[in-house]
Structure formats: C-alpha cells, structure tokens
Amino acid sequence: MTTAPRARKKSAPAPPPQQDEPIIHGDTQTLLRWLIHYWEKLALPTAELSFLAMTQDRREFARWTGKRLNPLVLGCYCYLSTQRADAQRPTSGSPHTMAPVHWHLIFIEPDMQPQSIEVTIAHELIHLADRVNGTPRRHRHHGFDAIAVEEAAITGYSLEELRALLHEEGQRREKARRAARPLRYLYECPHCKKQYPRARRYSQPVSCSSCDKDYNPRFHLRLASLL
Ligand SMILES: [Zn+2]
Ligand SMILES: [Zn+2]
Incomplete structure (x- = not known):
C-alpha cells in the first residue's frame, strides 16, 4: 500500500x-x-x-x-x-x-x-x-x-x-x-483486486502499490470484509 x-x-x-x-x-x-x-x-x-x-x-x-x-x-x-x-x-x-x-x-x-x-x-x-x-x-x-x-x-x-x-x-x-497483532481487516484494491489484510484500520487514505507506486486516489483501498 x-x-x-x-x-x-x-x-x-x-x-x-x-x-x-x-x-x-x-x-x-x-x-x-x-x-x-x-x-x-x-x-x-x-x-x-x-x-x-x-x-x-x-x-x-x-x-x-x-x-x-x-x-x-x-x-x-x-x-x-x-x-x-x-x-x-x-x-x-x-x-x-x-x-x-x-x-x-x-x-x-x-x-x-x-x-x-x-x-x-x-x-x-x-x-x-x-x-x-x-x-x-x-x-x-x-x-x-x-x-x-x-x-x-x-x-x-x-x-x-x-x-x-x-x-x-x-x-x-x-x-x-x-x-x-492478529489480522482483523481485509482491504481490497478496486482495480486489480489485490487484497491487503490488516491488524488495524488504516488511519489515513492509502492506495494500491501494485497499481501505482505513488499515492493515487484512483486505486484507493476499500475495506472488503472483517476477518
Ligand atoms: Zn491494485
Ligand atoms: Zn537497502
């Protein structure tokens, strides 16, 4: 991310x-x-x-x-x-x-x-x-x-x-x-669908690093489910 x-x-x-x-x-x-x-x-x-x-x-x-x-x-x-x-x-x-x-x-x-x-x-x-x-x-x-x-x-x-x-x-x-720190949150890239399991919620906007090395709101990670 x-x-x-x-x-x-x-x-x-x-x-x-x-x-x-x-x-x-x-x-x-x-x-x-x-x-x-x-x-x-x-x-x-x-x-x-x-x-x-x-x-x-x-x-x-x-x-x-x-x-x-x-x-x-x-x-x-x-x-x-x-x-x-x-x-x-x-x-x-x-x-x-x-x-x-x-x-x-x-x-x-x-x-x-x-x-x-x-x-x-x-x-x-x-x-x-x-x-x-x-x-x-x-x-x-x-x-x-x-x-x-x-x-x-x-x-x-x-x-x-x-x-x-x-x-x-x-x-x-x-x-x-x-x-x-057990994983609780599963985030997902809306574009490539790459998943990012997390122990905590993101406290700031994050985007998919596979889709863009720099922060890019187009690939803003979404909370897909709770683990
Ligand atoms: Zn992506
Ligand atoms: Zn080094």
Whole structure:
C-alpha cells in the first residue's frame, strides 16, 4: 500500500550525542565485528566512524531519525544532517553549536540468524558508502538490483543465497508481528483486486502499490470484509 503523502507523521530527529567512537547499541560484539570487517572491505574513511550510531532497538532508531520505521524492515540506513535538524529548533542560546554536521544512523533487526545479521550490516554499509561517495542510490528491487549485486560481491554469498535469507527473515518477522497483532481487516484494491489484510484500520487514505507506486486516489483501498 502507498500512503497519501501529506498525512505522514514526523517528529524532530534526536540523534545521540556525538562521541569519538561509534555508538553501538545491541549485541555489541557481533555488530562491531561485522561493522569493522565491512568498513574495511568498503574502504570507508575512518573519520566517518565518529558519526556512526547503530542500534537494534526500533524505538531508539525512530527517536534518532524522527521517523517511524516500517515494522517489517530488517535493516535501515538513514543519513541525517543535523544542520537541518537544528534549524527546526529555536537557536537563541543553544548550547549545541559543537554538534556534528551529519550522522550515519543504522538499524539492524536483532531477531535474525547470524548470516542475516552479517549481510544486513554489509547492506546498510553499502548505503553508507554511497552517501559518503556522494552517490546515494534507491532500491529498484530488494535482492535483485545493483545494490544486491554489490552485497553478494563483498559478502561472498550468492544472489540466490541473499534472496533466500531475505525471504526467510521477512517471513519470520511477519510471523512474529502477526502473533502480536492478529489480522482483523481485509482491504481490497478496486482495480486489480489485490487484497491487503490488516491488524488495524488504516488511519489515513492509502492506495494500491501494485497499481501505482505513488499515492493515487484512483486505486484507493476499500475495506472488503472483517476477518
Ligand atoms: Zn537497502
Ligand atoms: Zn491494485
């Protein structure tokens, strides 16, 4: 589904205070091991490590970025320019003039197999490398695009293996979420009839993402039945 753009809720980003070392919250040992491994493999500049904060806590990541994370997402890289964040607050007498100009914020889902933790870190660091190199890319198709090819090249896993991991972890995540929030509402696209089962009612207008990637009122989802 695609949400109508203006209704999206946003709060001001609140990145962690800057330190000399990267901020790693979660399974520190594992995260740090793969972080260092792929940081070197991607030949990333050491100086950028001071602007890196990584967490396995969704709520903390949402606080840092000021944006709610899609509950099914397994990993996320967010580049935050704090100049922009500061501009939203009153500047008079602000003690934060020494704040860094940018942050590399990374989320890694904790409930995954070890290989998936590894490749997700590699994946998010590819996004970070793109940003550092000034060539940020968007996904064309997760597991099938140029980013996936690069991920296979640096991790040594084949594209098929990466897709299988992505699929398994996606299903596991879906299942865990499902157990916590049973499906109650069935929405349907009036055009292609694609069905969208939901735990809650949509709180804002949504349209079918198969019919149009962008929000399009022509494909506005309708509540078809209660489950
Ligand atoms: Zn990605
Ligand atoms: Zn549709």
